[in-house]
Amino acid sequence: MKRSLLLAALLLVSGFRPASSQELLVVREACSYYGESIAGEIYGFSSDREAETAVERIMRYTGLPQNFTIKAANVPNAAAVIRDSKRLIxxxxxxxxxxxxxxxxxxxxxxxxxxxxxHHLSGHTLEPGGSRPETELQADKFSGYILYKMEATLEDAQAAMEAMAGEGGSETHPPKSARLAAIANGWMEARDQNPRTEPRATPAEKDRRPVREPIADEERDDLPPPDPVPGNTIVAQCLFQDGSVSFVTRTGDIYMNYMGMTISVGRRVPSNQAGVAWFYVVQSSDPTVKYYLDLMGLTGTTYAVDTSGIIWGRNAWGQAVRMGHVTYNE
Ligand SMILES: [Zn+2]
Known part of the structure; x- marks a missing residue:
């Protein structure tokens, strides 16, 4: 008796969930992400922290409380369903x-x-009949919308659909091209409402980005001269991975040394975006340099310098890429 009490207390303290968290769910009509039918007995299991955290994060961007019940289950991929007045994911x-x-x-x-x-927030799970192409596109649009707000790129927002959806549609689910368009539509609607100059580098993006080692100082042929921008106090150096270096002055002007000349190449613009310390905007106050920057389509190019000093830009496909890093003098 004593022993079982002790065991019960230990289980409570350690947050152990008993095996009864596995339950048979009656699922009749539910949206399945890629349109598969949900057949047979569906069992729900306790969810993992990753899924809980993801749903929690998504809800934070809606301003609504997280009161869905999340369960791991033997559904084909994912599904939204109401059971006993509880909204299940x-x-x-x-x-x-x-x-x-x-x-x-x-x-x-x-x-x-x-x-x-x-689907839940739009009330689709309240309607009898399960998935319809219109409701699928609405849920896809919402997904794109919320992922922009979470600072995902369009490519990231579409990744799951792009990689795993079948090309053709079905009675319940629209074709892949329409679903990708719906995600893009939501993503762009959010962007129009709240444009951002540069993407913030997310941990997820960092993980899959090939990181090139910064070029060692001895390999640089354009090391900063003792007084790189005469008459100005240099507060930071931007070391780009192509080996170029630019200097940020206290007043926010950015210069480079080019063939013995000091040329204006950009401005430091303050950021109020979380995770971004400041923006490096390519521009020049020198008409000749401006002419060349315009010619190369570089004027207005913006890099985001994150709070750890990494400079991020975009590649031709719109993906965030690491361009270099900043060292501060003070
Ligand atoms: Zn759906």
Whole structure:
């Protein structure tokens, strides 16, 4: 008796969840992300921290409380369903792992969960009849919308759909091209409402980005001269991975040394974006330099310098890439 009391106390303290958290769910009509039918007996299991955190994060961007019940289950991928007046989000753990491995981004699983949340928030799970193409596109649009707000790129927002959806549609689910367009539509609507100059580098993006080692100082041929920008106090150096160096003055002007000349190449612009210390905007107060920058389409190019000093830019596909880093003098 004493022993079982002690065991019970230990289990309580350690937050152990008893095996009864596995339950048979009656699921009749539910949206399944890629349109598969949900057949047979569905069992719900306790969810993992990753899914809980993802749903929690998504809800934070809606301003609504997180009061969904999240369960790992033997559904084909993910599903939104109401049972006993509780709004459930079911997801297949193995499938989510596969999505992550295929797309190499955490955003893929988040976008699927956001889609399911979109069904609940739009009241689709209250309607009899299950999925319809219109409601699927609405949930896809919501997913794109919320992922922009979470600072995902469009590519990240579309990754799960791009990688795993079948080309053709079905009676319940629209074709892949329409669903990708719906995600883009939501993502762009959010962007129009709240444009951002540069993407913030997210941990997920950092993980899948090949990181090039910064070029060692001895390899640089343009090391800063003793007084790189005469008459100005230099507060920071920007060391780019192509080996170029530029200097940030106290007044926020950015210069480079080029063939013995000091040329104006940019401005330091303050940021109120979380995680971004400041923006490096390419521009020149020198008409000749400006002419060349314009010619190369560089004027107005903006790099984001994050709080750890890494300079981020965009590649031709719109993906955030590491351009270099900043060292501060004070
Ligand atoms: Zn759906």
């Amino acid at each position: 079911l997801y297949n753990q193995t499938f989510m792992e596969r999505v992550k491995r295929t797309t190499h981004t955490d955003w893929a699983a988040i976008s699927i969960l956001a889609h399911e949340i979109g």
